[in-house]
Amino acid sequence: MKDLSLHILDIIQNSLAANAKLIEISIDENERKDLIEITIKDDGKGMSKEFAESVTDPFTTTRTTRKVGLGIPLLKQNAERTGGCLTIDSQLGQGTIITAAFKPSNIDCPVLGDIAGVISLTVSGNPSIDFVYNHKINDNLFTFNTKEIKEVLGEIPINDNSVYKLLKELIQSNLEEIESIGYKT
Amino acid sequence: MATIKSLDDLRKMKESLQSKINLREKGEDPNSHVQIKVAMATCGIASGAKTVMEFMMEELEKRGIDSIITQTGCMGYCYAEPTIEVTMPGKEPVVFGYVDTKKADEIIEKYIKNGELVDGIIPMNYETIDKK
Ligand SMILES: Nc1ncnc2c1ncn2[C@@H]1O[C@H](COP(=O)(O)OP(=O)(O)OP(=O)(O)O)[C@@H](O)[C@H]1O
Ligand code: FES
Ligand SMILES: [Mg+2]
Numbered sequence: 001m002k003d004l005s006l007h008i009l010d011i012i013q014n015s016l017a018a019n020a021k022l023i024e025i026s027i028d029e030n031e032r033k034d035l036i037e038i039t040i041k042d043d044g045k046g047m048s049k050e051f052a053e054s055v056t057d058p059f060t061t062t063r064t065t066r067k068v069g070l071g072i073p074l075l076k077q078n079a080e081r082t083g084g085c086l087t088i089d090s091q092l093g094q095g096t097i098i099t100a101a102f103k104p105s106n107i108d109c110p111v112l113g114d115i116a117g118v119i120s121l122t123v124s125g126n127p128s129i130d131f132v133y134n135h136k137i138n139d140n141l142f143t144f145n146t147k148e149i150k151e152v153l154g155e156i157p158i159n160d161n162s163v164y165k166l167l168k169e170l171i172q173s174n175l176e177e178i179e180s181i182g183y184k185t
Numbered sequence: 186m187a188t189i190k191s192l193d194d195l196r197k198m199k200e201s202l203q204s205k206i207n208l209r210e211k212g213e214d215p216n217s218h219v220q221i222k223v224a225m226a227t228c229g230i231a232s233g234a235k236t237v238m239e240f241m242m243e244e245l246e247k248r249g250i251d252s253i254i255t256q257t258g259c260m261g262y263c264y265a266e267p268t269i270e271v272t273m274p275g276k277e278p279v280v281f282g283y284v285d286t287k288k289a290d291e292i293i294e295k296y297i298k299n300g301e302l303v304d305g306i307i308p309m310n311y312e313t314i315d316k317k
Contacts, residue, residue: 001230001231006230006231006235009225009230009235010225010226010227010230013225013226013227013230013256013258016256016258017258063259069227070227070228071226071227074227114235117235117239118235121235121238121239121242121256122256124242124254125223125225125238125254125255125256126255126256127255148192149192149195152192152195152196152199153195153199154199155203156199156202156203156206159253159254159255160202160206161242161245161246161251161252161254162202162205162206162246163202164242164246165242165243165246166189166195166198166202169188169189170189170190170191170194170195173188173189173190174190177190
């Protein structure tokens, strides 16, 4: 994957395939700690302990269209290449939490990419699913919750083509703002 | 137009959104929109599915074509990613492979607007699109 936002898009697809109804995406970028931590949490069907432990092996997949599953192994490889790591916490019938840590000072660390685009496209492309997106840059947090957005929109569908643009703008302008503030102390 | 920064800003936009939607739907049967599914599994994303979806979202809106664009899992055509499925109202779904923004533009202009066939159609033999 070219950048971290595309990894996030890919990992969200796993949650959707696991029939999640609520997906929480958290990104924590911290320059002082030299850390970018990405967490994707879902309430989908989960995995057994054994399966979750083997899932970073490309030959573990429940796919029927090909023999390898690449999403998680690719993310793990990219995280570890920067000196970071990947952890999976999953419970059958409960859901899954995938956390990937990257060290941004490492030259192998991919850029974050168009996260506002990825989130708004995913929200528009899956109108019946709810998403919470928390993005922290240093000390400043931006929170986005589709339940709130749907409430504001009322009878206007969240996947209307003209809404997508507004959501992207909402995310983008807030990220720009929190990025420009820096540390509180 | 001022930049949207808060839920309040979004709320203020509602009226103009609603009138836009009403205008679009006027005289149209509510099921008359084009439906597009973009395959978003790993090889789709790695070969550019996000860019294609973004292009479709933005361009169909700009060109005033009523459409619903959704993400879907693997369609089973790794070799032809990015793939999209287009369903015109009252017609059978058609799958296009090797879609980039240029191809997507051609699909909008020729297939969606005029019903003309364009290169890159994949004969359909899969059972359901959401099956992994
Ligand atoms: N959030 C999740 N909930 C439940 N099962 C999951 C989740 N994420 C992954 N899995 C399981 O782990 C397997 C491997 O995932 P991975 O993303 O590596 O590959 P894939 O999704 O099978 O294929 P690809 O990502 O290449 O399209 C999946 O097939 C699925 O069975
Ligand atoms: S992602 Fe490769 S065929 Fe679907
Ligand atoms: Mg996957």
